[in-house]
Amino acid sequence: MAVIAKQEDDSKQDGLILTADGMSLKKSLARSLRMQKLRALMLILPLLAFILITFIAPITDMLFRSVENQIVRETLPRTLNELQYWDLSQKKAPGETVFHALYDDLEIAIERKVHTRLGTRLNYEQTGFSSLFRRTGRNLDAIGKIWQKQFEEFDPFWKKGENWANLLMTSDWINNAKEWEKTSDHLQPPFVLKPELVNLLPKTTEAYSAFARYVQLEENEALYKKDPWPGIYIKLYQDLISEPDLSALSGMGADELRSTAQMVSTFETISFKDGFLEIDKDWGEIDIWRTIQVYASSYTSGYFLNAIDMQNGPDGPELRPENERIYIILFMRTLYMSLIITFFCIILGYPVAWLLVNIPTRKSNLLMILVLLPFWTSLLVRTSAWKVMLQQQGVINDILVWLGLVDDAARLVMINNQLGTIIAMTHILLPFMILPMYSVMQTIPPSYLRAAKSLGATNWTAFWRVYFPQTIPGIGAGSILVFILSIGYYITPAIVGGTSGVFISDRIAYHISSSLNWGLGAALGTILLGVVILLYFAYDKAVGIDNVKLGG
């Protein structure tokens, strides 16, 4: 005892146990474990990377789309900025400043061709936006052209983009730009405005900067030759009308600018609001502006509200009109039909699983093959087979008519409705119910039933009180599998479900592939995922997830 204590003392310093080479035991243990963990991590690394790239990342991205709404803010930044001063309660469309900002935003948006995307986006919330933006996109130039024409008629100097560049840019940059055009093998030199002009013509230079950035960065064309957009003429008009002191100005175009400055007061103008109303009188509608205002933020609950048949009304979220509601109905239908399918799978699968366990091996192997056979056939083939079986001129109806059970004129409608979906999906998902049940039943020794009977239980009591409770984990596992699979099922309901038998997945597929409203598709998918997770926890609370066994 004393010897051992002595040895322990030797290996302890400051209360730490040391290994043979004098390192702290804790440290060396941690080191050896870390090596093990690292090696284990390397083994699973390919799978981990695969899952991250192909599973988690796309799902996260998709879920993110259900709240993402940056397109409005990105496309109409100036408009939204002005729109915040608009008072909705006055029941009037916004004033001139908002339309002016809208003109500025749309001019560049149209150049970038993103105005139609914005139209499509806002059209999800209110119909009419898509055509409004398209029409505006075609005719917006007409507003700016009013100024442009007068400038050009007064002095042809303003026609040429090169003149504009010479007026506004430093001569150094012009030389560089010309040099660049000869070779054009490297990046275009970024434009440099004359500093004195930035002060004299602030609006023009700002608008021209935006134009220049677009031309240089997005189009990558020679800026100094490019004719400016009509909007820049408007800015120049606005700068000149406020009578800046141009006397000190020299260099190319200075004279033209001065002579034009004296004439601008005679130019004819119109208000932007009138211009827009002329293009499309919808711009005068309060609803249009309210929708833009509501969806101004970068993140929106709009898709989710839409997914549960609601919308953002003037007083916060509200239900959509009755004739526009569809998703709640589809969600409820998906849930209750999935429940029915799960229920039938239990009813039909339980005896089969019991047989699989209790008949002699050779027969049970054959039966197992029959159970697994559907897995070896294409899903599409199986579903189509049901179409052949169930349709009004199909096999089952033919037999019933031949037997005289059903009149030829009154053949049963068993497909393109909910019944068809339930029959086909129960059949297709049955193996997912049988297999977990089978693996659980296999672990229950027959002696339990015998024990129950020896204790005085009838066959039924022995089954119900002793056998059945032990199979619940299998039923639970099977039910979760079947239910989760079925609420996300797409192909089968789409083929045999008709209109009354389709699931929510059909709408998701529609929005992802046809209407391209990915946000709404993502919101529907997210809700579906949420429902599954919710049910999972409910199940955990009720039965306990530890009680779910897929085998063993």
Added chain:
Amino acid sequence: MNMITAKNSGETPFVEFERVQKSYDGESLVVKDLNLSMPRGEFLTMLGPSGSGKTTCLMMLAGFETATYGDIRLGGQSINNIPPHKRNIGMVFQNYALFPHMTVAENLSFPLELRKIPKSEREEKVRLTLNMVQMDSFGGRRPAQLSGGQQQRIALARALVFEPELVLMDEPLGALDKQLREHMQFEIKSIADSLGITVVYVTHDQTEALTMSDRVAVFNDGHIQQLASPDTLYEEPENSFVAQFIGENNTLEGIVQEIHGDTCLVELDGGELIDAKPVNIKTTGERTRVSIRPERVEYNKERLSNDAHLLQATVMEFIYMGDIFRTRLSVAGNQDFIIKTRNAPDQVRLEPGTEIEIGWLAQDCRALDAPNGTI
């Protein structure tokens, strides 16, 4: 408990098998013409190698198998057509078969509920029975939370809680380690005795059979080879199978030369002559297998009668086993002739290679039937 047998008890036997046969496939019989009667209160063990039909007999008695032919009676009533749940027979299974989804108390309460016993009475009975197996504080646990020995006690308690008159046990101690098994043997026996219940116990462990039973039925090949009390079974086996199966045994084969009442002279295959007691041989000239227990072989000539026939033996191996010495000899061509001697202070330890002479009392050496198979 007294050695009661059906023959001398006078009353009608409690459990009775009459000419029972059982076949599973219609081609071969697993149980061939079984006749057995048990009085009330007996502890009977069915002992035999696997496949000998003992478990099938138990299952027929419990009602999980039906007899192909013959009659099984319980308390004078034929139970052939009574389903298992109406037989009121308690049963302990090999793997205990405790219901894993119920607590210990619920397991015990289960048979009482089925018998519609009121709740308070049920609880009282469960408490008493748990007390009997010394598991009072385990009522709220699940079977999976118990050790093997504890599960065994609960299984026993469950088979007893509804007070059956007959309890069947199918190798109940098979899964326990040696020490626990010996302890439980004693406990099961004393509980059975104190309750006065009738027990049919199936095992392939002969020690278990000998220590626990009032009577042992040795099964082989679908037949009861011998049905007797443990001491009779050990000391007076009626045929070579029983002699071989129960305890350790030396055998020598030869031909009967003379029979004089309860002794006979046997000439072994090597020509040596030995004395034996004729058991199931009838005529001279018959082939026989003589059986002698290792502890009855004597090599100290002083303890043998003068006219006893002696055999030459060579010591092959000496094994020290603590309480006894186990010596392997080569005798008359048998290389596995074992003798056991008590580890007493004056005992000689035989060295391998030593030549000795061995002999025995004629009544310890039983001349039995010569099997035509191999042993």
